[in-house]
Amino acid sequence: MPTNPLFHPVSDAVRAPNLHDQIQLALAIADSHVLKSLLENCIPALAQGHSIRTISTQVGVPTGYQQTADGIVHFEVVYCKLAPPGEVERLFKSNSRTQESRELARLTQHESEMQMLGKNLSLSLTVSLLVEAGFRPEQIEEILHLPFDAWHKSWWYTIDEMGNFTLPFLRQIRTLRYPDGTFTLQYKDLFEQDKPNCFISLTEKVLVLIKPDTQGFGETLKQINYQREALGVTQALLICSVLSDLEAQGFINQGISVYPAIELVLPTQSDCIHCGRKECGMNGVLDSPVALCYGFLPESEFV
DSSP states (O other): OOOGGGGOOOOOOSSSSTHHHHHHHHHHOHHHHHHHHHHHHSSSSSGGGGGEEEEEEEEEEETTTTTEEEEEEEEEOEEEEOOTTHHHHHHHHOOOOOHHHHHHHHTEEEEEOOOEEEEEOOOOHHHHHHHTOOOOHHHHHHHHTTTTTOOOEEEEEEEEEEEEEEEEEEEEEEEEEEETTOOEEEEEESSSSSSSSSSSEEEEEEEEOOOOOTTHHHHHHHHHHHHHHHHHEEEEEEEEEEOOOOHHHHHTTTTTTEEEEGGSSOEEEEOGBBSSSSSSSTOOTTTTTOEEEEEEEEOOOOO
16 A cells, blocks of 8 residues: 555544544534545445435444444435436437447347346335436326337436446336235346446445544444444444555455544534634624534634
């Protein structure tokens, strides 16, 4: 691992008192920007911020034997998204029908097994599911009224190795209608190489451990592995203010991402009357309900 200055020890002068509690508080507040930063800027990254759909936390999670994990971050990652109309077709459009056919065959050379999107759904739930997927009203109308043996075809993207939506695949959706007014939606994917792993997104979770400065590598690794097994969590994220390059490499090789505590924006006790941020709506308010703030800056320090 290359030298990373972010992991240089933080001096006592700038280290906030009880850093562990402050970080746990930040996790409990569950500000989406802070949580996405944790997942996106840790080394190695656990997710791309633009692909995270929802995110939440649990703090102080019991693991047995009167022990608790500092936190668990739950997040939903988008792996597939509907392509804009006509966009993929333009990628392989050619004056030669033979060339177009070859390109289409290349992009759809493999076929997945049939998947169940929803079974015996009400009309409202069916429409809601299709709207959530990004289908336009006319597409939804077409899907709802498909003949029994017909398929609705649409182009989608899945993510590449860099986490960007660049890999097109063809998705076919079939609708089964029942006399009681319910619907069943099924789909299968035609793709070039890697099979899409979900319809839109998957829910994942990562164990978070805040490392005390005095705790050694072996003890920290043992604690993480115990908590991963106890909670059934594979991914782990270590937040620390003091870490050598060798220790960082060791944790990474054990499947643990690391994040420098100095990069974590923590809330501070606010005083709206004496805050220098005049653009804030709470600035100067005597009975402000804001107790903790990410942007508090005393007037004496405002430039």
